[in-house]
Amino acid sequence: MPPLADKIRPKSLEDVVGQQHLLAEDKPLRRIIESGEIPNMVFYGPSGIGKTTLASIIASKTNKQLRKLNATTASTSDIKEIVSQLNTFSGMDGILLYLDEIQYFNKKQQQTLLEFIENGSITLIASTTENPYFYVYNAILSRCTVFEFKTVDSHEVERAVKRGFDIVSKERNVEFELENGVIEHIASACGGDVRKAMNAVELTSLTAVKTEDGKERVTLEAANELTQKSAVRYDRDGDEHYDIVSAYQKSMRGSDPDAAIYYLARLLAAGDLPSACRRLMVCASEDVGLAYPQILPIVKACVDIAQAVGLPEARIPLADAVVMVATAPKSNSVYEAINSAMQDVENGKLGSIPRQLQNKHFDGADNPNKGQFYKYPHEYPNSWVQQQYLPDVVKDTVYYKYGQNKNEQAFKKYWDMIKGKS
Numbered sequence: 001m002p003p004l005a006d007k008i009r010p011k012s013l014e015d016v017v018g019q020q021h022l023l024a025e026d027k028p029l030r031r032i033i034e035s036g037e038i039p040n041m042v043f044y045g046p047s048g049i050g051k052t053t054l055a056s057i058i059a060s061k062t063n064k065q066l067r068k069l070n071a072t073t074a075s076t077s078d079i080k081e082i083v084s085q086l087n088t089f090s091g092m093d094g095i096l097l098y099l100d101e102i103q104y105f106n107k108k109q110q111q112t113l114l115e116f117i118e119n120g121s122i123t124l125i126a127s128t129t130e131n132p133y134f135y136v137y138n139a140i141l142s143r144c145t146v147f148e149f150k151t152v153d154s155h156e157v158e159r160a161v162k163r164g165f166d167i168v169s170k171e172r173n174v175e176f177e178l179e180n181g182v183i184e185h186i187a188s189a190c191g192g193d194v195r196k197a198m199n200a201v202e203l204t205s206l207t208a209v210k211t212e213d214g215k216e217r218v219t220l221e222a223a224n225e226l227t228q229k230s231a232v233r234y235d236r237d238g239d240e241h242y243d244i245v246s247a248y249q250k251s252m253r254g255s256d257p258d259a260a261i262y263y264l265a266r267l268l269a270a271g272d273l274p275s276a277c278r279r280l281m282v283c284a285s286e287d288v289g290l291a292y293p294q295i296l297p298i299v300k301a302c303v304d305i306a307q308a309v310g311l312p313e314a315r316i317p318l319a320d321a322v323v324m325v326a327t328a329p330k331s332n333s334v335y336e337a338i339n340s341a342m343q344d345v346e347n348g349k350l351g352s353i354p355r356q357l358q359n360k361h362f363d364g365a366d367n368p369n370k371g372q373f374y375k376y377p378h379e380y381p382n383s384w385v386q387q388q389y390l391p392d393v394v395k396d397t398v399y400y401k402y403g404q405n406k407n408e409q410a411f412k413k414y415w416d417m418i419k420g421k422s
Contacts, residue, residue, distance in 0.1 A: 003198065003199070003202070004164055004167065004168065004198040004199070004201060004202045007167055008160060008163055008164055008167060008198060009053050009056065010053055010057065011057065011060070012057065013030065013033065013057060016050055016053060016054060016057070017050065017152055017156045017157065017159055017160045017194055018049060018050060018150070018151075018152030018153060018156045018157075018192075018194075019049070019050055019054070019149055019150065019152075021150065022147055022149070023054075029147055033057070033058055033061060036061060036062065038058055038061075038062055038064075038096065038123055038125075039123070039144075039145055040117055040123060040124045040125075040140075040143050040144040040145070041124070041125050041126070041144055041145050041146075041147060042102070042125075042126045042127070042128065042132045042136060042141070042144045042145070042146045042147070043055065043125065043126070043127040043128070043147055043149055044127075044128055044129075044130075044131070044132050044146055044147070044148050044149065045129070045148055045149030045150060045151075046129055046149070046151055046192070046193065047129055047193065047195070048190075048192075048193030048194050048195035048196055049149050049150070049151060049152050049192060049193065049194060050149060050152070050194065051100075051127040051149055052098070052100065052127065055098045055125045055127065056098075058096075058125065059096055059098065062096055062123075064094045064095055064096040064123060065085065065094070065095045065096065066095075066096050066098065067082050067085075067095055067096070067097050067098070068097075068098045068099075068100070069082070069097065069098070069099050069100070070099075070100045070101055071099060071100065071101045071102050071103070071104035071105040071109075072101050072104045074099075074105075074109075075109075076108070076109055076112055079109065079112045079113060080112070082095060082097060082122070083112075083116055083122075086116070086121050086122070094120065094121050094122065094123060095121070095122050095123070096122075096123045096125065097113075097122050097123065097124050097125070098125050098126075098127075099124060099125070099126040099127070100126075100127050101127065101128060101129070102126040102127065102128050102132075102135070102136060103128045103129070103130045103132075103135035103136070107137050110136070110137040110140050111137065111139070113140065114137075114139055114140060114143075117140065117143055118143060124140075124144065126140075126144070132146055133146075151191070151192030151193075152192045152193075152194055153192070154184075154187045154188040154192070155187070157186075157187035157188075157190060157192065157194055157197050158183055158184065158187040160187075160194050160197060160198070161183050161186050161187050161197055161201055162183060164197070164198050164201035164202075165178065165183075165201055165205065165218075168201065168202065168205045172205075174208075174215070174216050175214070175215045175216070176205065176208060176215065176216050176217075176218055177211060177215040177216065177217045177218070178217075178218050179217065179218065179219050179220045180220070181220045181223075182204070182218050182219070182220050182223045185220060185223050185224060185227065186200045186201065186204070186223055186227055189223075189224075189227040190227065196227075200223070200226055200227040203226045204218050204222050204223050204226055204227075205218060207219075207222045207226070208222075241272075241275070244263055244266050244267060245263075245267070245275050245279050247259070247263050248260065248263035248264060248266075248267060248276070248279055249279045249282065249283050249287075251263055251326065252280075252283045252287065252322060252325045252326045253283060253286075253287040253330065255326055255327065255330065256326060257322070257323045257326040257327055260322050260323070260325070260326040261319060261322060261323065264276055264315075264318060264319065264322050265315075268311060268312075268314070268315050268318070271311065273306065273307070273310075273311060273314055276306075276318055277303045277306060277307065277318070280299060280302075280303065280318065280321055280322060280325065281299055281300065281303060283325050284296055284299040284321075284325050285334075285335075286332060286335045287325070287330050287331075287332055287335075288325055288328045288329070288330060288331065289330075289331045289332060289333060289334045289335065289403070290331050290333060290334055290403060290405075290407055290408050290411075291328065291329040291330055291331035291403060291405040291406075291407055291408065292328045292329055292407065293407065295324060295325065295328055298321070298324065299321045299324070299325065302317040302318060302320055302321035303317075303318070303321070305317040306318045329405045329406070329407075330405075331403030331404075331405050331407075331408060332403070333400060333401055333402060333403035333408060334400065336401070337399040337400035337401070338399075340397075340399045341399045344394055344397065349391075349393050349394050350391070350393075351391025351392050351393030351394065352391055352392070353391060354388050354389065354390075354391065354392075355373060356373045356374040356375070356387060356388070357374065357389060374387075375387050382418045384418055384419065386419075
């Protein structure tokens with residue numbers, strides 16, 4: 001028996017859940033589908049949000065022969081078999097190939113399709129959960145239009161959940177009595193994945209308890225137990241991982257403690273303690289920096305505690321540190337300074353170290369001006385004396401610029417006063 005997710009699969013654009021940014025009236029993709037002239041396309045987005053469903057609807061609107069391949073299991077021979085059908089009666093109008101998970105095809109496999117995509121004998125609809133600009137061969141990508149699918153809003157998923165219970169009710173010839181909040185909980189807990197929501201509907205319907213009037217009651221407790229982990233959509237090697245850690249650091253940098261705590265929670269819910277700790281320490285150094293330099297040992301101490309106690313308790317010291325970083329004054333002056341210096345070094349600005357800084361205590365016979373001439377700063381007032389430290393090639397370069405915060409401005413005022421006297 002097919003799973004509920006297949007039974008509920010929409011047959012028309014009106015029944016598709018979510019993706020209204022692509023499928024609403026007058027949206028480009030909808031107009032393309034309704035025209036009947038289907039170009040090569042790449043559908044990009046998380047799993048369980050309608051990419052395969054929409055490809056099936058498109059296939060039903062074309063006279064082309066529909067063939068499906070999944071790149072996780074397909075081989076070059078499978079591609080050649082499809083190509084061989086182009087000269088047969090069934091393939092005379094061309095072939096519509098739906099290639100799922102195209103990111104698993106290597107370059108050679110993707111190139112096999114290129115000639116036939118280019119001459120129009122094969123129309124390709126490829127789907128991927130990874131960024132196509134990183135995983136799809138450029139020659140194929142340049143011949144396709146990319147459409148990004150988004151996580152389905154929980155209010156949209158509720159429609160699918162209701163339909164799911166209706167289908168199960170008719171199949172089993174029973175009437176369900178759903179406790180308040182069951183539909184809403186399943187819809188929100190699935191993390192925007194309609195397929196996961198349908199799996200939850202099937203599972204919770206199996207736990208239903210018969211009532212005195214012959215109905216079957218689905219409890220909120222059962223729904224909670226069977227869906228509590230499904231909202232964690234996370235792959236440490238995929239785009240979702242990088243999106244979450246990026247949002248995590250950018251929220252701290254943007255001084256939004258609420259968002260920073262939220263993304264920390266998503267990392268920890270997925271068990272990704274290393275990323276949570278690493279990005280936290282990077283943010284403290286890069287984005288707070290000298291505006292509040294005392295934060296560095298504090299954050300490191302919190303990270304050490306988190307790693308010592310492990311999850312779930314690690315969430316507490318990490319939350320302390322995340323809120324502190326988010327609410328601390330910000331300065332990236334040192335980050336900019338080291339980046340500029342690294343750029344000059346990488347560009348070959350590697351002049352000789354000034355003689356007075358070299359680790360030499362003698363001169364060769366060919367040096368007419370013998371002596372190191374180093375001035376020891378502590379022998380001068382305020383432990384400072386003017387002398388050249390940078391090589392000649394960059395001697396006038398300013399890498400570090402004082403940030404506009406209390407700490408660095410205090411440093412600046414001090415050194416302006418000291419150096420201004422010389």
